[in-house]
Amino acid sequence: MSTPAFxxxxxxxCGKTTLFNALTGARxxxxxxxxxxxxxKEGEARLADRSITxxxxxxxxSITPKSPEEEIALNCLFSExxxxxVNVVDATNLERNLYLTVQLLETGKPLVMALxxxxxxxxxxxxxxxxxxxxxxxxxxxxxxxxxGEGLPLLLETALRTVDGRMPGTRPVLIPYGNEIEEEIAxxxxxxxxxGVCLAAPARWYALRLLEGDPRTSAFFRGTAKGPELLALxxxxxxxLEKIFKDDPAAVxxxxxxxxxxxxxxxxxxxxxxDRVDMTRRMDSVFLNPIFAYLIFGGLMWALFLLxxxxxxxxxxxxxxxxxxxxxxxxxxxxxxxxKNLLIEGVLAGAGxxxxxxxxxxxxxxGISMLEDTGYMARAAFLMDKVMHKMGLHGKSFIxxxxxxxxxxxxxxxxxxxxARSDRILTILVAPLITCSARLPIYVLFAGAFFPQHAGNxxxxxxxxxxxxxxxxxxxxxxxxxxxxxxxxxxxxxxxRMPTLRSVAIHMWEKGKHYLVRIGRVIFVFSIVLxxxxxxxxxxxxxGETYIGRxxxxxxxxxxxxxxxxxxxxxxxxxxVAKEMVVGTLAVLYSAEEPxxxxxxLSDSLRAHYPPLTAFGFMLFCLLYTPCLAALTxxxxxxRSRRWSWFGFLYPIxxxxxxxxxxxxxxxxxxxxxx
Amino acid sequence: MxxxxxxxxxxxxxxxxxxxxxxxxxRVVRLTGEPLLRQRLMELGFTRGxxxxxxxxxxxxxxxxxxxxxxxxxxxxxxxxxxxxxxxxAA
Numbered sequence: 078m079s080t081p082a083f084x085x086x087x088x089x090x091c092g093k094t095t096l097f098n099a100l101t102g103a104r105x106x107x108x109x110x111x112x113x114x115x116x117x118k119e120g121e122a123r124l125a126d127r128s129i130t131x132x133x134x135x136x137x138x139s140i141t142p143k144s145p146e147e148e149i150a151l152n153c154l155f156s157e158x159x160x161x162x163v164n165v166v167d168a169t170n171l172e173r174n175l176y177l178t179v180q181l182l183e184t185g186k187p188l189v190m191a192l193x194x195x196x197x198x199x200x201x202x203x204x205x206x207x208x209x210x211x212x213x214x215x216x217x218x219x220x221x222x223x224x225x226g227e228g229l230p231l232l233l234e235t236a237l238r239t240v241d242g243r244m245p246g247t248r249p250v251l252i253p254y255g256n257e258i259e260e261e262i263a264x265x266x267x268x269x270x271x272x273g274v275c276l277a278a279p280a281r282w283y284a285l286r287l288l289e290g291d292p293r294t295s296a297f298f299r300g301t302a303k304g305p306e307l308l309a310l311x312x313x314x315x316x317x318l319e320k321i322f323k324d325d326p327a328a329v330x331x332x333x334x335x336x337x338x339x340x341x342x343x344x345x346x347x348x349x350x351x352d353r354v355d356m357t358r359r360m361d362s363v364f365l366n367p368i369f370a371y372l373i374f375g376g377l378m379w380a381l382f383l384l385x386x387x388x389x390x391x392x393x394x395x396x397x398x399x400x401x402x403x404x405x406x407x408x409x410x411x412x413x414x415x416x417k418n419l420l421i422e423g424v425l426a427g428a429g430x431x432x433x434x435x436x437x438x439x440x441x442x443x444g445i446s447m448l449e450d451t452g453y454m455a456r457a458a459f460l461m462d463k464v465m466h467k468m469g470l471h472g473k474s475f476i477x478x479x480x481x482x483x484x485x486x487x488x489x490x491x492x493x494x495x496x497a498r499s500d501r502i503l504t505i506l507v508a509p510l511i512t513c514s515a516r517l518p519i520y521v522l523f524a525g526a527f528f529p530q531h532a533g534n535x536x537x538x539x540x541x542x543x544x545x546x547x548x549x550x551x552x553x554x555x556x557x558x559x560x561x562x563x564x565x566x567x568x569x570x571x572x573x574r575m576p577t578l579r580s581v582a583i584h585m586w587e588k589g590k591h592y593l594v595r596i597g598r599v600i601f602v603f604s605i606v607l608x609x610x611x612x613x614x615x616x617x618x619x620x621g622e623t624y625i626g627r628x629x630x631x632x633x634x635x636x637x638x639x640x641x642x643x644x645x646x647x648x649x650x651x652x653x654v655a656k657e658m659v660v661g662t663l664a665v666l667y668s669a670e671e672p673x674x675x676x677x678x679l680s681d682s683l684r685a686h687y688p689p690l691t692a693f694g695f696m697l698f699c700l701l702y703t704p705c706l707a708a709l710t711x712x713x714x715x716x717r718s719r720r721w722s723w724f725g726f727l728y729p730i731x732x733x734x735x736x737x738x739x740x741x742x743x744x745x746x747x748x749x750x751x752x
Numbered sequence: 753m754x755x756x757x758x759x760x761x762x763x764x765x766x767x768x769x770x771x772x773x774x775x776x777x778x779r780v781v782r783l784t785g786e787p788l789l790r791q792r793l794m795e796l797g798f799t800r801g802x803x804x805x806x807x808x809x810x811x812x813x814x815x816x817x818x819x820x821x822x823x824x825x826x827x828x829x830x831x832x833x834x835x836x837x838x839x840x841x842a843a
Contacts, residue, residue, distance in 0.1 A: 139795040143788065172821040173797050324782070332799040367811040459826050463812040466828065565789045565831060567796065570817060570824040
């Protein structure tokens with residue numbers, strides 16, 4: 078018999094992912110469903126000597142999908158892929174969690190409920206009669222503790238027995254919707270059964286979906302023989318129900334579901350200490366306190382930042398030293414020639430530029446995972462939403478934005494925490510406008526060279542402008558592209574929980590691996606390409622004669638209105654690969670120019686060649702133009718859309734060009750260029 | 753279910769959730785928002801007659817934290833204004 082597969086489904090924050098990790102450990106990978114690489118994780122669980130496939134569907138509050146991931150989840154539900162469902166339910170939040178359960182029960186699929194976080198019941202003064210609950214719902218209920226792995230073998234065994242039909246007490250349960258609705262269901266069922274189409278669920282389920290006005294179900298029947306008749310009848314009966322209830326039938330159906338749940342819980346849930354104030358409420362009175370909230374939030378952000386970039390600096394230095402050592406070794410061991418240069422300046426430099434980010438990325442994602450898994454992230458969104466909303470973004474967009482100050486790559490990856498596609502796209506598009514730490518050397522160099530008295534203020538001005546451009550872009554793009562897609566902000570504030578180290582580690586490693594493999598590959602290749610472009614045709618005629626020089630010359634006229642010359646154009650081109658290269662390239666170009674004069678400081682050379690106005694324009698251009706290759710690659714992968722990827726590539730360039738040209742031309746008009 | 757009300761005697765004449773003060777305990781009368789919002793709210797427990805407690809407003813006065821069916825949710829004031837409410841009758 079082939080490996081049995083189960084879909085793991087449940088509300089967000091029910092501990093489903095922790096449970097999944099406990100079941101599958103390292104034996105998990107990202108599934109590929111119908112050609113779309115959406116992050117649905119699949120893993121292998123073991124029970125004695127048996128292998129069981131577990132598919133982790135995204136957390137959802139109800140079967141009706143509101144995002145591409147939830148759509149895929151719904152399709153998975155009805156595909157032949159899995160034999161049964163494991164519904165993970167947060168024991169401390171039963172009432173709301175059971176809503177999804179009730180919907181799943183109605184699909185008729187074999188189901189087992191994992192009553193997760195059952196250890197927290199006692200500390201909250203609650204107790205659940207799991208046997209009775211199972212009887213009322215007609216499915217087995219297995220208490221589990223995802224954190225420790227308790228109850229999991231029993232869960233797997235129960236799941237297998239349920240699917241094999243060997244689980245006593247399993248029965249289909251009909252939620253009573255009241256006479257009026259039951260009448261209509263009875264009217265629709267015969268037409269549904271006789272529609273001549275293969276039904277994946279009981280007719281009753283389809284009837285309810287039609288009465289709820291689900292467009293997907295209507296579309297499903299539209300093409301069938303009896304379809305038009307069925308749909309016409311549905312409309313008529315819905316109208317009838319609306320008149321009786323003075324409300325949408327969907328609302329009444331939802332109400333009745335909750336009524337059933339309330340009834341079931343009245344018999345099975347006991348509250349021993351009704352007046353307990355739990356830990357979460359006490360912590361929230363501090364974390365969301367009007368006085369302390371922002372101080373604490375600011376402190377945590379600063380700590381995250383510090384941790385990522387200061388702590389990460391140490392391993393970063395090791396990696397750089399390692400690469401340098403390897404380069405030296407290659408320099409001594411290999412004969413001069415193409416291969417040696419390629420190895421050192423192409424391969425090693427390329428690999429180095431990728432690896433060097435790894436510590437930062439890993440630490441950053443450790444931090445973000447901690448914030449998310451403890452539940453604090455929701456509080457951060459709660460605190461920042463008002464500001465973010467004004468920018469056309471979501472409260473949860475704040476963390477990615479702050480991350481962007483260090484490096485745009487994790488910022489773009491962090492946008493995954495946003496549920497709505499529109500929020501995600503906007504955040505990703507706007508993230509590169511946040512000035513990352515790689516651009517700082519450019520500002521420091523130019524500010525120091527051209528505005529020595531006000532260098533600090535100039536750099537601060539750049540940061541302020543970065544924020545202004547981000548804000549304005551968010552608003553603009555929201556108004557142009559997503560005006561109507563006002564996705565509800567409604568968000569849960571889950572109880573504070575201590576995540577397992579294993580969960581956080583898995584979380585962290587996933588993201589790190591993604592970066593290393595996908596993005597690393599691209600950067601590596603491009604570094605080698607850049608090597609060839611900058612060294613050929615060879616002959617020591619200066620960089621202007623190489624391929625990159627020729628490209629630079631082709632681009633130069635486009636940048637002339639901004640006051641940029643050939644050397645600046647070439648550096649901006651290399652800046653495409655990594656922003657850190659801009660300063661390096663300028664240094665190489667100017668030192669090559671005056672070989673005899675020894676090492677004149679770059680700032681002197683710059684001051685001699687450009688007016689301050691152009692310098693300012695250059696700084697702005699570097700601030701705004703298309704992000705480095707790593708960020709661009711990340712962006713393309715996260716956006717998953719060719720259209721948006723092109724936009725994400727062109728928007729910053731166009732914005733940068735307009736700004737730099739504007740500054741230069743207006744400045745000239747005002748005679749500011751006469752330094 | 754038991755949503756113990758912290759201030760059962762508070763005077764809460766608010767007719768929309770977004771107008772209710774901190775500590776108000778009310779019940780849902782109807783939802784007047786866009787279909788997507790209505791659906792989301794209903795699924796999360798904002799059904800007719802459901803008990804709601806306004807836990808707090810964010811420091812910037814937006815969004816609002818609401819206790820519904822034992823869970824804490826946050827909604828923007830604009831969204832909360834699509835929830836028509838009435839005082840909760842004494843249990």
